Amino acid sequence: MLIIKSPVEKTIELDHDIYLLKIRCPEIAGIIKPGEFLNIRVSESMYPLLRRPFSVCDVEGDDLCLMFNIFGEGTRMLSRKHKGDLIDILGPLGKGFNIEGDYDTAVIVGGGLGAAPFPYLTRRIGSRKNIFTFIGGKTHRDVITYGMKNVSTATDDGSKGFKGTVVELFKSRFSEFRGTKMKIFGCGPNAMLRSLKEFCIANDLECEVSTECVMACGFGICQGCPIESTEHPEKYFLVCKDGPVFNVNDVVL
Amino acid sequence: MSKVDLSVNIGPLKLRNPILLASGTVGYGNEISEFTDLNKLGGIITKSLSLRPRKGNPPQRIVETPAGMLNAIGLANVGVEVFLKEKIPFLKKYDVPLICNIAASTIEEYVECTKILTEEETIKAFEINVSCPNVREGGLQFGNDVSAVGKITAKVKAVTGKPVIIKLSPNVSYIADFARAVKENGGDAVSAINTLVGTSFNIFSRKPKIYNVNGGLSGPAIKPIALAKVLEISRNVDIPVIGSGGIMDWKDVVEFMIAGSSAIQLGTINFIDPSAPGKILEQLEEYCIKYNISKISDLTASYII
Numbered sequence: 387m388l389i390i391k392s393p394v395e396k397t398i399e400l401d402h403d404i405y406l407l408k409i410r411c412p413e414i415a416g417i418i419k420p421g422e423f424l425n426i427r428v429s430e431s432m433y434p435l436l437r438r439p440f441s442v443c444d445v446e447g448d449d450l451c452l453m454f455n456i457f458g459e460g461t462r463m464l465s466r467k468h469k470g471d472l473i474d475i476l477g478p479l480g481k482g483f484n485i486e487g488d489y490d491t492a493v494i495v496g497g498g499l500g501a502a503p504f505p506y507l508t509r510r511i512g513s514r515k516n517i518f519t520f521i522g523g524k525t526h527r528d529v530i531t532y533g534m535k536n537v538s539t540a541t542d543d544g545s546k547g548f549k550g551t552v553v554e555l556f557k558s559r560f561s562e563f564r565g566t567k568m569k570i571f572g573c574g575p576n577a578m579l580r581s582l583k584e585f586c587i588a589n590d591l592e593c594e595v596s597t598e599c600v601m602a603c604g605f606g607i608c609q610g611c612p613i614e615s616t617e618h619p620e621k622y623f624l625v626c627k628d629g630p631v632f633n634v635n636d637v638v639l
Numbered sequence: 640m641s642k643v644d645l646s647v648n649i650g651p652l653k654l655r656n657p658i659l660l661a662s663g664t665v666g667y668g669n670e671i672s673e674f675t676d677l678n679k680l681g682g683i684i685t686k687s688l689s690l691r692p693r694k695g696n697p698p699q700r701i702v703e704t705p706a707g708m709l710n711a712i713g714l715a716n717v718g719v720e721v722f723l724k725e726k727i728p729f730l731k732k733y734d735v736p737l738i739c740n741i742a743a744s745t746i747e748e749y750v751e752c753t754k755i756l757t758e759e760e761t762i763k764a765f766e767i768n769v770s771c772p773n774v775r776e777g778g779l780q781f782g783n784d785v786s787a788v789g790k791i792t793a794k795v796k797a798v799t800g801k802p803v804i805i806k807l808s809p810n811v812s813y814i815a816d817f818a819r820a821v822k823e824n825g826g827d828a829v830s831a832i833n834t835l836v837g838t839s840f841n842i843f844s845r846k847p848k849i850y851n852v853n854g855g856l857s858g859p860a861i862k863p864i865a866l867a868k869v870l871e872i873s874r875n876v877d878i879p880v881i882g883s884g885g886i887m888d889w890k891d892v893v894e895f896m897i898a899g900s901s902a903i904q905l906g907t908i909n910f911i912d913p914s915a916p917g918k919i920l921e922q923l924e925e926y927c928i929k930y931n932i933s934k935i936s937d938l939t940a941s942y943i944i
Contacts, residue, residue: 610701
């Protein structure tokens with residue numbers, strides 16, 4: 387865990403209100419793993435007061451890439467950063483995806499901005515495994531496929547790719563993967579993760595999901611981000627420290 | 640060796656400097672130790688401990704508000720037994736006064752917790768939380784009742800020889816009445832203030848943003864209120880006050896001390912910059928050197944009104 391002020395290398399508007407921010411930060415770029423996150427202080431003023439968590443979208447050499455949409459004042463301010471502006475980063479934080487292990491096909495399932503951690507996951511898995519990616523959104527404007535491989539898309543309104551949810555798309559293509567050893571990587575809205583979990587349990591598939599929760603500190607002291615544990619209902623996990631990536635069987639979604 | 644005497648006394652409790660880390664903003668010390676040298680601090684105050692472990696409230700527990708945040712964690716904690724077994728060994732490695740914050744649903748539970756914890760020599764004092772706004776039982780129900788606060792003070796004092804600090808609620812009309820009850824019942828100091836009750840709604844769903852509906856407001860937004868409460872106690876009751884509420888930098892520390900605080904607690908700032916406590920301490924010392932303040936305790940209640 388470091389607190390570091392690093393310069394913006396580039397701000398790119400990927401799509402309407404969806405941004406990619408590249409920050410030159412070799413200290414964190416060299417150690418961060420896919421699925422881990424950064425807690426960013428957007429401004430030194432009191433508005434916004436708290437840091438904002440962003441999963442690492444990609445690492446390109448010394449650059450950390452973050453992907454976000456404009457959601458509130460914090461992300462609006464971040465989208466207006468220029469080359470050389472310093473970004474106050476706390477990270478790397480949390481537990482990321484486990485890309486090692488006994489599988490030959492990685493199936494990535496992302497909903498909306500839930501696709502954010504997957505470019506880096508794709509990069510780190512590299513050519514060691516087969517990768518198939520399913521990305522969904524409400525409309526074509528919510529489908530982000532930046533930095534991903536073998537992508538199939540789904541939209542609720544049918545404006546791009548399969549008409550339906552991304553999990554329905556995955557189900558419809560599932561037979562193609564029979565006979566391979568699969569591992570599923572999911573990230574997206576809770577309803578999507580729930581239906582992904584159901585499907586993975588029914589088909590006995592190994593699955594890790596990246597979860598989300600409002601948090602303040604990002605490293606365990608504020609206790610602001612509980613998520614229900616399957617095995618220990620008497621206590622919560624913390625999304626920031628025990629996650630944000632969990633084995634799908636370990637958490638109640 | 641420091642040129643400035645930064646040490647302060649909170650009744651019988653001697654601290655090397657006035658910087659304490661507030662309960663609920665440092666966990667049990669281990670995470671923040673990565674950013675701040677605990678050995679340099681005046682002390683740390685643990686997350687509220689209860690007799691049995693508490694799961695806390697479901698999410699959403701936190702929402703940001705202008706210059707502040709609301710939290711409704713619901714006193715999630717490991718309970719005294721696990722604390723003693725699993726958390727104390729880490730804290731023992733440090734030479735920093737450890738103050739245990741205790742939360743309870745009944746007066747008996749406060750007493751029972753104190754009895755168990757007072758045996759542990761690493762614990763130097765207790766801070767009794769009679770003012771948590773986020774739980775159904777205990778918490779504010781005690782914090783709003785002068786005679787209950789007096790009774791808890793007396794009963795806890797009866798089972799420990801260590802200093803007892805009562806953490807007061809700002810959600811009362813006259814906080815000095817509560818500080819007086821603490822003093823009259825043998826309490827050693829008061830912490831002022833705990834968070835203010837607040838809420839926030841999603842204007843589209845019309846639902847509260849926080850699961851618990853209400854949360855406790857902290858951060859710079861509450862600083863003027865906290866200062867006024869510290870001042871009120873300082874002008875009316877002869878009891879040491881540990882000031883807290885939205886302290887973000889060394890200037891805020893000085894302001895709280897001038898208003899009547901013997902020491903202060905850093906809270907919300909730890910979430911934003913966990914390295915802040917060390918920096919604030921250094922800057923505080925620089926301020927004292929620059930303005931020829933040889934004893935920082937001279938600042939306490941040095942207001943000119």
